[in-house]
Amino acid sequence: MPDTRPKPLPAVDALSKPFWDAAQQHRLVLQRCTACGYFNHPPRLACDACQSQQLDFEPVSGRGRIYSFTVMHQPNIVGFEDEIPYLNILVELEEQAKLFMVCDLPLADRDTVKIGGLVEVWFEDVNAEISLPRFRLA
Ligand SMILES: [Zn+2]
DSSP states (O other): OOOOOOOOOOOOOTTTHHHHHHHHTTOOEEEEETTTOOEESSOOSSOTTTOOOOEEEEEOOOEEEEEEEEEEOSOOSTTOGGGOSEEEEEEEETTSTTOEEEEEEOGGGGGTOOTTOEEEEEEEEOSSSOEEEEEEEO
């Protein structure tokens, strides 16, 4: 039997709390710079584009395209040992070039997953406090 450990839960801190609070309500919000409009993800102390510290959170569509993907065969990520093999996708959200989120997909999607393929967000309620934004093929 493989060593099965629980999947890790996010460590919610002051910087990421607005993201996780919104996810709990099944809303995807990302940190956006109010000075230049650039989305930063994960949240930062200063904007990646202009270094401003005027940062807020703004709802996004939850739609994007698969920028890249891979099939995971190695049990490198704690908690995913029993799911090998599975797909790991890099999602580029439609709001901004190179605005990325990472997600796993079931191997059953292997025949339909493709670079450029459309995805949409959904939320997995892990417990009373944490809902994880995840993606599925659209
Ligand atoms: Zn900025």
